[in-house]
Amino acid sequence: MDLPIVVGVDGSEPSLRAADWAADEAALRGAPLRLVYASLWERYEGESLAEDVDKPSEQLRAEDIVRVAAARARRRQAGLEISTDVLPEEPEYALVREGRRAVALVLGTRGRAGLAEVLLGSVSLSVAAHADCPVIVVRPGNDNQVRAGARGRVVVGVGEQGLNSAALRFAVEEAGLRRASLDAVRAWRCPAHESTDHPLFAGEPARLHEQHAAEVLDRALKETPADVDLHRRTVEGPAGRVLLNASHETDLLVVGARRNRGHPGLQLGRVAHAVLHHCACAVAVVPERA
Incomplete structure (x- = not known):
């Protein structure tokens, strides 16, 4: 059945x-x-x-x-x-x-x-x-x-799960069903204590964090089917704000939510919580097993 x-x-x-x-x-x-x-x-x-x-x-x-x-x-x-x-x-x-x-x-x-x-x-x-x-x-x-495909775009927030991300698999499936493009977004931030005012080092910590974000995206998307119209983006900023900004002109925003069996209370995480309350489009929250 x-x-x-x-x-x-x-x-x-x-x-x-x-x-x-x-x-x-x-x-x-x-x-x-x-x-x-x-x-x-x-x-x-x-x-x-x-x-x-x-x-x-x-x-x-x-x-x-x-x-x-x-x-x-x-x-x-x-x-x-x-x-x-x-x-x-x-x-x-x-x-x-x-x-x-x-x-x-x-x-x-x-x-x-x-x-x-x-x-x-x-x-x-x-x-x-x-x-x-x-x-x-x-x-x-x-x-x-x-109606599916009205905007022709699905956005997924890519976390550290990489190839094991249920949210990414769900987003790929949705994009395929809708014949829509898939925007895979990885947010990154440079912690304040790593910044420096010295002109020889200006921008170096940020570059390393952006590079790490790009590597996470590459690993996560390595097995994405070739027929998916895939766009990858690394964006500086808090993940919640980055995804909310990406939700405009989008059919569906997909995010993962960690699940720990036996753990009491809401199991959403700050990012999923933020987009559920404020997103400009429909939101899919996909359980990610710890």
Whole structure:
């Protein structure tokens, strides 16, 4: 059985944008699409039932939401295999579990309770920090970028993992599916204590750090398929800022997130955290096993 693309929906505009993206992603991959609504409605409604129907009213609303989202996905991508589910669970736990049997999870920035879309909601942040599969968060303003290849560009931040980087493999795959160019970006910085005012040495520490960044890129990209339209860049500056600047005019920004099993709390890292909150395009956070 083919693993699905799973999208969390709750009827909000951000989740509908995420469902659009997920439908396109599923069509690109020839994968099924699974729409999931998760909520502990019984916590708020207790045993209260909808009039003349033997179900809680929130459950009926949830079933209507996934039905409408599925109809929207079918209109967008005819012939797509679609399944839906309504789960009486905390959405963070339900979606992380769904991710164990998924190609990727797709989420919006905020749900119905969100007051603003500028920063990421707690559900999306928690799922991105704990899921076992790539998590794609569709940012505000992606309305015209949802269809694959709208910008024709995928950007990936290259870390120290090199050839073992799951994020790089995912980015190569996405660029190939979209027939898009792939920008591999490595940020570098020259620590302040290594700088010198002596004119004979000015720029030397910086040159060495830039050279190291270029070598990391070369090693990481050594086995990139020849048919990928690959562009490599070393950029001076903090990695978060470098990638945020690169996110403009881009379909998808891909970053890795270290995972240490048994480690409590969010496992994202500063770079992934920054781009999830402030990126100008959709972000894919790909787990990197330590």
